[in-house]
């Protein structure tokens with residue numbers, strides 16, 4: 001636990017998967033959690049569930065790839081809560097393909113939502129993180145930011161950009177009281193990862209076979225769970241990791257180190 005009462009935590013992509021688990025985790029520490037998502041219904045559902053459980057939360061609609069929308073999100077949050085202390089810049093999309101199959105539109109979509117979205121979120125929230133006195137930014141990168149994998153060239157390039165951006169922000173703001181770190185998850189079973197395999201699968205049996213193929217690559221022989229990623233985001237986003245900045249932490253069942 002970390003006492004986050006009186007603090008505001010902004011989570012992008014909080015309507016689903018890993019983001020939703022991150023929102024839940026910070027709410028348990030008494031923070032006001034902002035559930036931001038491009039899908040207003042899932043953002044409302046996430047915030048509504050937290051409020052119903054007696055936690056502090058609000059929902060905001062945002063498209064992280066749109067400068068005005070991000071500015072509006074930050075304005076709304078600061079109008080309501082007066083501050084932003086931790087940002088989990090987590091929203092992202094999968095775009096599949098090697099460079100021969102990727103169109104320029106696919107490439108731009110992967111980079112614009114994942115990498116530019118992370119930049120816009122960090123830039124718009126930074127003045128408030130500086131005011132916080134102990135601001136923390138936690139990006140959701142991926143193991144593909146640190147190691148190659150077939151068929152995800154644009155997604156991997158975008159996640160690599162997030163890893164580099166994490167280190168740059170850490171370097172620029174280390175002496176100003178704002179830390180920047182990233183998590184690099186391996187395969188976590190969420191709507192994002194399932195849709196990836198559903199799109200490739202010929203039928204249900206082939207879908208199960210594809211999912212089994214993923215697990216086989218992992219030394220720990222299982223998928224990651226969203227709360228397991230959220231726990232590390234919480235660690236990096238609170239004073240529990242007060243002397244850590246510029247780190248990209250794999251959470252991957254041993255994939256990168258042991259294969």
Ligand SMILES: NC(=O)c1ccc[n+]([C@@H]2O[C@H](COP(=O)([O-])OP(=O)(O)OC[C@H]3O[C@@H](n4cnc5c(N)ncnc54)[C@H](O)[C@@H]3O)[C@@H](O)[C@H]2O)c1
Nearest residue numbers: 013015016017018038063064091092142185187188190192
């Ligand atoms: N699931 C995995 O295996 C895995 C592995 C490594 C990294 N990641 C990363 O984790 C993050 C969360 O992924 P997830 O698996 O929970 O996916 P998900 O699809 O379940 O959730 C992503 C959320 O982001 C939102 N979103 C998408 N585009 C947005 C935009 N432009 N503005 C605001 N919100 C937007 C979606 O509506 C959705 O609610 C992503 O950055 C993803 O790349 C996932």
